[in-house]
Amino acid sequence: MIESVLPLLESGGVRLTLAGHEHNFQVSETDGRTFVVSGAGGKLREELPEWFDEAHTTAWAAQAHLLLVEIDGPEARLTPVSGLLPDGSLHRMTALTRKNEAVRPPIVVRHEG
Numbered sequence: 001m002i003e004s005v006l007p008l009l010e011s012g013g014v015r016l017t018l019a020g021h022e023h024n025f026q027v028s029e030t031d032g033r034t035f036v037v038s039g040a041g042g043k044l045r046e047e048l049p050e051w052f053d054e055a056h057t058t059a060w061a062a063q064a065h066l067l068l069v070e071i072d073g074p075e076a077r078l079t080p081v082s083g084l085l086p087d088g089s090l091h092r093m094t095a096l097t098r099k100n101e102a103v104r105p106p107i108v109v110r111h112e113g
Contacts, residue, residue, distance in 0.1 A: 026055075
């Protein structure tokens with residue numbers, strides 16, 4: 001993937017990549033790019049993601065969710081949602097850093113340039 005896909009992302013100026021299937025939520029940031037794995041709609045994978053540091057993972061959560069993505073020009077706001085609150089508003093899922101510090105949504109990704 002690094003040898004074949006990364007050069008394509010670089011040449012295309014891609015700053016945000018969305019993927020799924022890890023059964024949890026992960027955000028990684030490296031070289032001006034943000035990679036998001038949002039794949040916990042059903043079965044959960046509760047252990048810390050493999051290669052956490054090597055993948056430059058900045059936040060993760062083992063909670064069922066869906067990902068709300070709002071694009072406004074050069075800015076993307078990513079909000080993992082884990083359900084509805086009693087008043088009908090969205091329950092925004094909090095992710096954690098490796099040191100268990102809270103990362104509250106939305107996660108904002110800006111394209112500079």
